[in-house]
């Protein structure tokens with residue numbers, strides 16, 4: 001089996017709302033350019049992945065076709081680790097979003113070639129997981145409470161707040177939320193990498209006292225030293241870090257330093 005073609009089909013996703021997930025992540029809304037990556041084999045199997053979640057897809061798609069397609073063309077798509085390693089070798093030309101899309105499409109293709117879903121290919125561990133609702137940044141504590149109660153009524157088993165910032169407002173929202181949903185309902189705070197160490201300590205201590213489930217991405221992902229200090233001083237579990245821009249290898253120092261839970 002060989003890779004016969006690699007294409008990205010661009011399309012528009014219209015009428016998206018403008019959304020913010022705190023000070024560091026803002027989505028423009030309106031019409032957003034997305035792409036569907038297709039890796040096609042000579043026996044007709046197609047592996048797919050989307051590209052363009054956080055920014056328009058056309059730039060990443062162009063770089064993918066220009067730099068990553070030549071790595072993939074004519075190769076066995078099941079040599080996934082080899083191909084992804086070669087893609088990472090060009091990470092100064094093709095962004096992580098393009099490399100990630102190739103990785104997802106190659107896994108999709110491997111599942112289709114094997115005739116089984118990816119979880120079976122990897123070795124299935126569980127067949128269902130509880131879902132939580134995740135907020136965008138909202139304008140007031142009242143809006144968070146209203147939304148959390150709505151999702152709770154739909155059966156969601158927990159709710160995660162994306163911090164509106166600044167930090168005093170974040171604590172006020174978290175306090176109001178605990179009152180609104182009751183003591184037993186799991187709540188989490190995602191700070192979207194927006195604090196420095198002293199602010200992360202203040203907010204972390206506050207939500208620890210409010211019995212929050214975890215404290216997500218309080219600091220930038222390269223601030224491992226401060227994450228270790230937070231880990232030593234806070235009891236609430238830390239969740240970090242969501243986006244390793246250097247790829248999975250970037251987790252090695254995290255595992256060595258053991259800052260998150």
Ligand SMILES: [Mg+2]
Nearest residue numbers: 190216217242
């Ligand atoms: Mg997050």
